[in-house]
Amino acid sequence: MCATCGCGPESHHHHGHDHHHASGKKIVEVEKDILHENNLLAQRNRGFFEGRNILALNLVSSPGSGKTSLLERTLTDMKGELSFAVIEGDQQTTNDADRIHATGTKVTQINTGKGCHLDAHMVLHAVQGMKLEADSVLFIENVGNLVCPAMFDLGEQERVVVISVTEGEDKPLKYPDMFHSSTLCIINKIDLLPYVRFDVEKAKQYARQVNPSLEIIELSCTSGEGMQLWYEWLKSKVLQPA
Numbered sequence: 246m247c248a249t250c251g252c253g254p255e256s257h258h259h260h261g262h263d264h265h266h267a268s269g270k271k272i273v274e275v276e277k278d279i280l281h282e283n284n285l286l287a288q289r290n291r292g293f294f295e296g297r298n299i300l301a302l303n304l305v306s307s308p309g310s311g312k313t314s315l316l317e318r319t320l321t322d323m324k325g326e327l328s329f330a331v332i333e334g335d336q337q338t339t340n341d342a343d344r345i346h347a348t349g350t351k352v353t354q355i356n357t358g359k360g361c362h363l364d365a366h367m368v369l370h371a372v373q374g375m376k377l378e379a380d381s382v383l384f385i386e387n388v389g390n391l392v393c394p395a396m397f398d399l400g401e402q403e404r405v406v407v408i409s410v411t412e413g414e415d416k417p418l419k420y421p422d423m424f425h426s427s428t429l430c431i432i433n434k435i436d437l438l439p440y441v442r443f444d445v446e447k448a449k450q451y452a453r454q455v456n457p458s459l460e461i462i463e464l465s466c467t468s469g470e471g472m473q474l475w476y477e478w479l480k481s482k483v484l485q486p487a
């Protein structure tokens with residue numbers, strides 16, 4: 246049961262259905278309030294980022310798909326080309342922030358405790374303490390979870406969903422909200438394709454079934470194959486200094 250978005254079994258039962266019970270109605274109202282407040286703060290974050298020409302990207306995936314690995318390699322390979330900062334979201338530990346710190350990049354860790362997603366307020370609070378540079382890229386690594394982070398706009402310009410070839414190609418069909426709300430899907434760990442049953446073409450077909458305009462890049466953070474395509478995508482999104 247998630248303490249912050251109320252996505253436990255009871256409220257889940259009511260998602261997207263008719264609500265006949267008084268208790269169910271209340272849950273829906275609370276959910277609406279939480280999301281409404283979040284959206285207002287997300288707009289505030291977006292204005293802040295736009296005003297400083299900061300490209301904010303929200304990285305989402307199930308746990309272990311390779312978000313931090315992608316960032317580690319990107320921050321190392323693109324050092325000197327673009328200016329970066331990172332917000333790390335996890336329930337516990339500073340493991341990911343430590344890995345990012347080791348690349349020499351400015352990083353803030355948010356621990357959500359029992360929460361299963363970042364929200365706009367957490368990002369606002371982190372950003373206030375970060376002294377972000379203008380004309381830079383801010384990566385926000387969300388808590389590993391393909392469900393709840395889909396509902397929470399952080400004020401990002403783009404959402405990037407990462408799946409890896411060990412997860413099964415049906416993920417876009419099972420967790421459509423995440424793929425529907427993303428602009429780029431990274432299929433990671435392609436170095437493992439010889440060892441696992443994963444049909445890349447089917448995965449792409451399912452992802453586009455959910456979101457026809459979704460861009461898709463296949464890569465491996467370990468071997469480096471395909472990373473160049475990701476770097477080109479990233480550079481294409483960075484706005485030119487005003």
Ligand SMILES: Nc1nc2c(ncn2[C@@H]2O[C@H](COP(=O)(O)OP(=O)(O)OP(=O)(O)O)[C@@H](O)[C@H]2O)c(=O)[nH]1
Binds near residue numbers: 307315388434435468
């Ligand atoms: N073979 C292979 N392993 C990878 C690749 N990318 C990441 N891994 C491994 O996958 C595991 C998880 O990687 P992380 O980068 O920590 O994944 P994450 O999405 O940040 O995980 P959470 O933050 O816990 O959600 C690690 O053991 C990585 O070494 C890849 O391209 N190929």
Ligand SMILES: [Mg+2]
Binds near residue numbers: 312313
């Ligand atoms: Mg991580």
